[in-house]
Amino acid sequence: MVYSRKIYDRAKSVLQQRRDDAEYSAKQRHDTVADAHPEILALEKEMADAGLAAIKAIGMGANAKSYIESLAEKNLTAQAKRAEILKSMGLPEDYLTVSYSCKACEDKGFVDGKMCECHRNLLRQLSYAELCLKAPLEKSTFENFSLKYYPVEADPKFKISPKAKMGEIYEYCKNYADDFSSKSGSIFMYGATGLGKTHLSLAIAGKAIRKGYGVIYGSAQNLLTKLENERFGRATADDVAAEEAILECDLLIIDDLGAEFTTSFTVAAVYNIINTRILEGKPTIISSNLTLKELEDKYTQRITSRIIGNYKPLVFCGKDIRQQKL
Numbered sequence: 193m194v195y196s197r198k199i200y201d202r203a204k205s206v207l208q209q210r211r212d213d214a215e216y217s218a219k220q221r222h223d224t225v226a227d228a229h230p231e232i233l234a235l236e237k238e239m240a241d242a243g244l245a246a247i248k249a250i251g252m253g254a255n256a257k258s259y260i261e262s263l264a265e266k267n268l269t270a271q272a273k274r275a276e277i278l279k280s281m282g283l284p285e286d287y288l289t290v291s292y293s294c295k296a297c298e299d300k301g302f303v304d305g306k307m308c309e310c311h312r313n314l315l316r317q318l319s320y321a322e323l324c325l326k327a328p329l330e331k332s333t334f335e336n337f338s339l340k341y342y343p344v345e346a347d348p349k350f351k352i353s354p355k356a357k358m359g360e361i362y363e364y365c366k367n368y369a370d371d372f373s374s375k376s377g378s379i380f381m382y383g384a385t386g387l388g389k390t391h392l393s394l395a396i397a398g399k400a401i402r403k404g405y406g407v408i409y410g411s412a413q414n415l416l417t418k419l420e421n422e423r424f425g426r427a428t429a430d431d432v433a434a435e436e437a438i439l440e441c442d443l444l445i446i447d448d449l450g451a452e453f454t455t456s457f458t459v460a461a462v463y464n465i466i467n468t469r470i471l472e473g474k475p476t477i478i479s480s481n482l483t484l485k486e487l488e489d490k491y492t493q494r495i496t497s498r499i500i501g502n503y504k505p506l507v508f509c510g511k512d513i514r515q516q517k518l
Contacts, residue, residue: 199319200315203314214290217291218288218291222288232274235273235274235277238267239274242263242267245263246263249263293310294308296310329398330398332392332394333395341516343511354509354510358388358509364506365396365506366395372399372405375473376443376475378478379503380477380479380503380505382480382505383507385481385514386515387508389479390448393479396445400442400443406441407444409447410445411446411451412447412449416457416461419434421434438465442474444475445477445479448479449478449482449487450486454491459495462491463492470498
């Protein structure tokens with residue numbers, strides 16, 4: 193996956209901060225031990241001197257082996273004495289060791305000249321965050337979703353009250369979020385505007401993000417514009433690799449599908465997103481104010497047939513909540 197220079201620079205900064213924090217923490221622990229047992233400094237000097245002498249002794253010829261062995265024994269003796277000091281303080285032997293976030297690369301981002309997996313994960317996380325719109329996750333949670341705005345009278349179309357219907361949808365979405373994994377199914381939320389589709393999709397996103405999954409959320413218009421800019425060379429140096437990120441993220445949430453301006457490019461792009469993620473078994477949540485029939489008229493049957501065959505349909509009903517809050 194290719195990332196912008198801004199993403200690479202930000203990842204480098206994060207890795208450096210992790211490394212600095214780990215080394216500073218180790219220094220604080222070392223200073224605490226040295227204050228209580230100053231003799232540990234002399235032991236560590238012995239260890240350092242022995243190591244340096246061993247390096248210098250490599251060119252001594254025949255006498256080098258026995259000399260290096262004596263230095264190694266001296267080093268081990270000093271290490272044992274230091275371990276005894278830590279033990280006397282009730283501390284583990286590795287208490288003075290720098291505890292990096294990633295043991296493989298020690299927060300440098302590379303191992304033997306190759307990018308470490310922790311670096312790759314960090315780049316993905318930063319890329320997802322960059323691509324996502326500034327969504328009000330803290331304002332759209334399961335805890336603050338209220339059913340009081342939905343009528344209790346039965347809806348003639350559904351033969352059930354909107355409040356009861358939305359209660360079922362709420363429970364389904366909450367269970368989906370609680371059990372979410374990269375192998376979860378996909379959801380198609382549709383219904384009139386202002387009925388809570390965005391709220392519940394963001395609530396799912398928030399839980400998935402807290403579980404450590406890579407989530408991309410955005411309106412169809414904004415996501416498709418990013419894809420179009422990337423495809424036709426209009427992306428800036430700071431733009432992320434939109435297409436790869438959209439296709440590869442653990443959970444993709446496309447809000448308000450059908451509200452965007454339709455072109456041959458957007459139709460092809462929507463089909464590619466839906467079809468590719470289905471083939472790769474990656475969950476997607478789509479919300480729309482349009483019915484499946486209206487989506488078919490706007491796009492193609494190829495798109496709606498894949499949604500019908502692979503997505504859980506959730507039909508939202510009731511009265512526009514935003515209007516009720518005015």
